[in-house]
Amino acid sequence: xxxxxxxPDVPLGAPHERSDAARNRERLLNAARDLVAELGAEAxxxxxxxxxAKVGKGTVFRRxxxxxxxxxxxxxxxxxxxxxxxxxxxxxxxxxxxxxxRLVAFGEGRIYFVLENGELLKAAGAATRNRFDVPATKLSHxxxxxxxxxxxxxxxxVMAMSLTYALDPERIVDDVRVRGISPTRLxxxxxxxxxxxxxxx
Amino acid sequence: xxxxxxxPDVPLGAPHERSDAARNRERLLNAARDLVAELGAEAxxxxxxxxxAKVGKGTVFRRxxxxxxxxxxxxxxxxxxxxxxxxxxxxxxxxxxxxxxRLVAFGEGRIYFVLENGELLKAAGAATRNRFDVPATKLSHxxxxxxxxxxxxxxxxVMAMSLTYALDPERIVDDVRVRGISPTRLxxxxxxxxxxxxxxx
DNA sequence: ATAGAAAGCGGACCATAGTCCGTTTAGTAT
DNA sequence: ATACTAAACGGACTATGGTCCGCTTTCTAT
Numbered sequence: 001x002x003x004x005x006x007x008p009d010v011p012l013g014a015p016h017e018r019s020d021a022a023r024n025r026e027r028l029l030n031a032a033r034d035l036v037a038e039l040g041a042e043a044x045x046x047x048x049x050x051x052x053a054k055v056g057k058g059t060v061f062r063r064x065x066x067x068x069x070x071x072x073x074x075x076x077x078x079x080x081x082x083x084x085x086x087x088x089x090x091x092x093x094x095x096x097x098x099x100x101x102r103l104v105a106f107g108e109g110r111i112y113f114v115l116e117n118g119e120l121l122k123a124a125g126a127a128t129r130n131r132f133d134v135p136a137t138k139l140s141h142x143x144x145x146x147x148x149x150x151x152x153x154x155x156x157x158v159m160a161m162s163l164t165y166a167l168d169p170e171r172i173v174d175d176v177r178v179r180g181i182s183p184t185r186l187x188x189x190x191x192x193x194x195x196x197x198x199x200x201x
Numbered sequence: 202x203x204x205x206x207x208x209p210d211v212p213l214g215a216p217h218e219r220s221d222a223a224r225n226r227e228r229l230l231n232a233a234r235d236l237v238a239e240l241g242a243e244a245x246x247x248x249x250x251x252x253x254a255k256v257g258k259g260t261v262f263r264r265x266x267x268x269x270x271x272x273x274x275x276x277x278x279x280x281x282x283x284x285x286x287x288x289x290x291x292x293x294x295x296x297x298x299x300x301x302x303r304l305v306a307f308g309e310g311r312i313y314f315v316l317e318n319g320e321l322l323k324a325a326g327a328a329t330r331n332r333f334d335v336p337a338t339k340l341s342h343x344x345x346x347x348x349x350x351x352x353x354x355x356x357x358x359v360m361a362m363s364l365t366y367a368l369d370p371e372r373i374v375d376d377v378r379v380r381g382i383s384p385t386r387l388x389x390x391x392x393x394x395x396x397x398x399x400x401x402x
Numbered sequence: 403a404t405a406g407a408a409a410g411c412g413g414a415c416c417a418t419a420g421t422c423c424g425t426t427t428a429g430t431a432t
Numbered sequence: 433a434t435a436c437t438a439a440a441c442g443g444a445c446t447a448t449g450g451t452c453c454g455c456t457t458t459c460t461a462t
Contacts, residue, residue, distance in 0.1 A: 016459080018408095018409060018410065018457080018458055018459075019457095019458070019459095020409090020410065020411080020457065020458070021409080021411095024411085045447085045448060045449085046450080047447090047448070047449090050412085055411085055412080056411055056413055057412070057413065057449095057450085058412050058450095058451085058452080058453095059410075059412065061449090061451080062411080066450075067448095067449065067450090132375065153393065154389075154390075154393055155393065158382060158386060158387060159390055159393065159394065161372065161376060162367040162372075162390065162391075162394060163367075165367050165369050165372045166364075166366050166367050168366050171362065171366045175359070175362060185359060186359060188355075188356065189355075189356045189360055189363065190363075192354065192355055192360070193363060193398065196397060196398045196399075197398060198397075199397070217429080219427085219428055219429075219438095220428065220429090221427070221439095221441080222428095222439080222440060222441095225440085246418060247420080248418070251442085251443090256442080257440095257441055257442025257443055258419095258442070258443065258444095259422085260440075260441055260442065262419090262420065262421080263440075263441080267420075268418095268420090
């Protein structure tokens with residue numbers, strides 16, 4: 001997988017995306033959304049996508065780089081929304097509340113977000129070398145790191161990584177769907193974890 | 202993947218393993234160990250293994266069920282040793298110490314165990330639906346659950362799951378080998394986590 | 403309008419995990 | 433020894449993610 005031209009935010013002298021490229025991007029995105037709606041994210045194969053979009057397989061991979069890349073693209077809308085929530089939204093999720101409360105809210109939000117987009121998230125994480133490469137994961141990690149630092153944790157970077165993995169999509173989805181744990185129970189346990197971790201009951 | 206006849210612990214009227222089966226098992230195990238030693242676990246392919254062991258591919262899969270199953274078999278010795286350590290060994294890892302200290306020791310032990318057998322563990326976990334299916338993982342989870350319950354955690358089962366994922370092999374290996382975090386730093390952070398989680402500094 | 407270059411295209415091709423099923427073979431009962 | 437049966441075997445076959453590279457299209461400069 002070389003550089004991923006997924007659709008850069010037109011950073012510099014935007015090389016002016018070619019019209020055929022734009023057309024195929026549209027086709028692919030539509031086909032992908034259809035397939036996910038029809039059969040679920042897990043069942044989406046790159047061959048089927050290429051076929052349904054009436055496009056060559058090479059085109060699919062140039063556009064998205066990999067299956068994980070495709071899933072990330074499909075996720076980007078809801079993901080942005082969630083990100084906006086914890087970065088700019090109202091407390092306790094957004095700025096203005098105590099780190100502990102923000103972290104509790106973050107975990108809860110994340111749990112429900114994962115449960116809504118679970119398949120996509122699992123698919124985005126799998127097949128990637130280190131799941132930490134997912135940009136959204138990096139951002140979440142950074143967010144938690146800042147909160148943990150404010151709360152006086154000695155090594156916020158590493159602790160944020162522990163919490164990141166505790167909120168792993170695969171873990172959350174399987175807990176709920178395979179092992180029958182209710183989302184509420186997960187959220188409660190997360191609250192207990194954060195509360196104890198950041199002192200004071 | 203149907204029932205896995207990996208080499209049952211001869212549970213009942215052991216149907217007397219056939220001699221050709223035994224011979225091939227030996228061949229496969231030896232070949233697998235050689236290949237791992239030579240090229241690393243990641244580079245081991247089932248085709249190469251079958252070929253090197255002078256055995257058909259079907260035989261490989263009958264024996265181990267899957268690539269993950271093979272890796273688990275390869276791990277079982279060192280894994281048993283580690284398990285023995287936290288179940289029957291001397292404190293603080295084994296019984297006799299306070300839950301908090303046992304949990305700290307468990308995490309440290311796990312970190313170093315993972316760093317020694319990282320490739321195998323990653324390979325065993327990947328390709329499995331839920332990595333939690335790995336029997337050794339279930340045992341570790343149970344162990345932590347018991348300790349957490351003793352320490353008064355409200356929902357030990359779920360909390361143990363959070364900690365299980367915080368100690369995920371992929372996470373540990375990538376932290377150390379990709380992101381350059383020292384094992385010591387990981388262990389220190391784990392200590393901080395457990396110490397704060399189980400009260401009293 | 404035209405030509406040249408760069409970007410994009412597409413599908414054959416590769417690698418690899420895992421399945422299937424007709425054939426072989428090791429034990430067993432006679 | 434012989435015949436029988438269930439287990440074991442092996443390798444062709446499938447599914448799927450991902451790569452490669454010669455061909456086509458779009459854009460731009462003239």
